Amino acid sequence: MEYLFYSLAAVALISGALVVFQTHPLRSALWLIVNFFAVAGLYLLAHAEFIAAIQIIVYAGAIMVLFLFVIMLLNLRQPEEELARPRLGLKIAGITVAVLSAVLIGMGLAKVVLKPVTELPVGLGNTESVARLLFTDYLLPFEVTSVLLLVAIVGSVVLAKAKLR
Amino acid sequence: MPAFNQLHTYLYLAVILFCLGLYGVLSRRNLIAVLISVELMLNAASLNFMAFNRFLAPHPAVGQIVALFIMAVAAAEAAIALSIIVALYRKLKSINIEQANELRG
Numbered sequence: 001m002e003y004l005f006y007s008l009a010a011v012a013l014i015s016g017a018l019v020v021f022q023t024h025p026l027r028s029a030l031w032l033i034v035n036f037f038a039v040a041g042l043y044l045l046a047h048a049e050f051i052a053a054i055q056i057i058v059y060a061g062a063i064m065v066l067f068l069f070v071i072m073l074l075n076l077r078q079p080e081e082e083l084a085r086p087r088l089g090l091k092i093a094g095i096t097v098a099v100l101s102a103v104l105i106g107m108g109l110a111k112v113v114l115k116p117v118t119e120l121p122v123g124l125g126n127t128e129s130v131a132r133l134l135f136t137d138y139l140l141p142f143e144v145t146s147v148l149l150l151v152a153i154v155g156s157v158v159l160a161k162a163k164l165r
Numbered sequence: 166m167p168a169f170n171q172l173h174t175y176l177y178l179a180v181i182l183f184c185l186g187l188y189g190v191l192s193r194r195n196l197i198a199v200l201i202s203v204e205l206m207l208n209a210a211s212l213n214f215m216a217f218n219r220f221l222a223p224h225p226a227v228g229q230i231v232a233l234f235i236m237a238v239a240a241a242e243a244a245i246a247l248s249i250i251v252a253l254y255r256k257l258k259s260i261n262i263e264q265a266n267e268l269r270g
């Protein structure tokens with residue numbers, strides 16, 4: 001259990017770093033899929049079986065396939081350009097902001113004292129409790145999400161259409 | 166309590182993932198790479214919700230519902246942003262973020 005957690009965390013961190021340090025977006029996308037699988041494993045360890053499955057099916061399956069389709073559709077020659085003229089200032093600014101915010105949030109977290117529950121509630125994270133909550137207390141946000149997805153479908157079709165008459 | 170089974174371990178992991186994504190958003194110049202970094206940040210956020218649900222647990226599934234909504238919003242965001250990128254590529258023949266400066270005035 002312990003080794004599983006640490007190896008999954010290491011895979012998540014290393015693949016996350018590779019996502020941002022690769023120059024070609026295709027490689028970034030593939031490493032992001034590895035990262036999603038590692039995080040799904042962490043969800044499993046945190047007793048969230050349903051979300052782990054959804055993470056793999058929806059995120060790694062659907063959303064990343066969309067990314068890969070667009071990357072291959074555009075057939076980019078961008079990476080050479082990005083390698084040839086590295087913007088050092090941009091990288092320094094990015095590293096500074098990222099490290100500073102990591103240190104600040106980490107210091108804040110170290111001060112927070114949270115009392116974890118000692119015993120797990122019944123039915124923690126199983127599909128039945130997720131569904132029960134989703135269709136009772138969170139019914140309105142759930143329906144609003146479906147409208148949001150409809151808007152996204154229509155919007156992306158309109159935006160990507162070659163010519164609007 | 167072993168370190169791997171604590172809330173703070175999950176939170177630190179999520180902080181590092183989030184800041185990696187932040188670095189990607191700030192320093193990459195390829196629009197798709199920026200979008201991929203945003204997905205990494207959203208992923209870190211839902212890892213946080215999952216950890217809070219597991220360790221503070223106000224209800225067996227509240228955090229997981231939020232993670233589910235994050236996934237739906239991420240899907241909508243990815244679809245819209247990718248079609249914007251396709252439209253931009255048609256116009257500029259490039260998805261370098263520095264070429265897209267038509268609103269500069």
